[in-house]
Amino acid sequence: MAQYLARWDVTQSGSAFSTPSSELVPGIKDAVPVMLKVALIDEEARGSTLLQWWQGRGSATVLERDQTATLMIRATGSRNLIEMAHNDLDVVATQILTTTVLTLHDGKKPGPDVDLVSLRQWFSELLESTSTDPLIRVAADLVEALLTETRPEDERALHGDIHHGNVLDFGDRWAAIDPKGLVGHRVFDYVNILCNPSTDVAIENLHNRLENICELAQIDRALLARWTIAWCGLSLTWMQGSEGPSGLGRTTRQVAGTLLGDL
Numbered sequence: 001m002a003q004y005l006a007r008w009d010v011t012q013s014g015s016a017f018s019t020p021s022s023e024l025v026p027g028i029k030d031a032v033p034v035m036l037k038v039a040l041i042d043e044e045a046r047g048s049t050l051l052q053w054w055q056g057r058g059s060a061t062v063l064e065r066d067q068t069a070t071l072m073i074r075a076t077g078s079r080n081l082i083e084m085a086h087n088d089l090d091v092v093a094t095q096i097l098t099t100t101v102l103t104l105h106d107g108k109k110p111g112p113d114v115d116l117v118s119l120r121q122w123f124s125e126l127l128e129s130t131s132t133d134p135l136i137r138v139a140a141d142l143v144e145a146l147l148t149e150t151r152p153e154d155e156r157a158l159h160g161d162i163h164h165g166n167v168l169d170f171g172d173r174w175a176a177i178d179p180k181g182l183v184g185h186r187v188f189d190y191v192n193i194l195c196n197p198s199t200d201v202a203i204e205n206l207h208n209r210l211e212n213i214c215e216l217a218q219i220d221r222a223l224l225a226r227w228t229i230a231w232c233g234l235s236l237t238w239m240q241g242s243e244g245p246s247g248l249g250r251t252t253r254q255v256a257g258t259l260l261g262d263l
Helices: 002-007 042-054 081-086 090-105 134-149 186-195 199-204 206-217 221-239 246-262
Strands: 022-029 032-039 062-065 069-073 155-158 167-169 174-176 182-185
Touching (some): 002 032, 081 090, 090 155, 090 167, 090 206, 134 221, 134 246, 182 186, 186 246, 206 221, 206 246
Antiparallel strands (some): 022 032, 032 069
């Protein structure tokens, strides 16, 4: 961390902290709040490449970057989408998330210098799963059909993990952080909105969210439902054989079950 702080002339302004995928430290550069992030895994480094390519269009603004570390403007606003969703402002939170995705998707696709993972590769564990779990089997069939149906004009550079904790208040705007760096059907970037930030909130607002997202983003309701069920199946596949968060598994099963009943 110290080498990057010195190289990019950043003064540390808070305690460093870690996640399973990165190390972070808040700082100040030229009187501007910044966050220094050092990737611990390839996925984080790939996401930072896409973050830089977006140039602040719906995303945090990157000031400096190398193959491992990223220096970006830090979110300092007081508004919080998780709190909004839990306090009768779910419609507003959903609109903010949807508008953020639309902004991220508003532009040409990156060139080969931006390393992105295809949705077929992202869903490979679900497609190759031998699980007998009925939901996983349905989701695997669904995603194969969805991938086959995807047309070139449907594809965008995808954040891959848009949810209430990954779109932050930067004071003058809302912007996304921590992209996965994917490429594929644009509808996929809306699925996580339906599954967060908690089981109760997700289920209570599921149908309203579907209607609001589809109207604002001009997408087909059944298509968003199918991609969401596919995502729920992938999430459950990742959790099999591990001590994954029970809340996440409960949410994905309930969301998928409700949407399957609607199809």
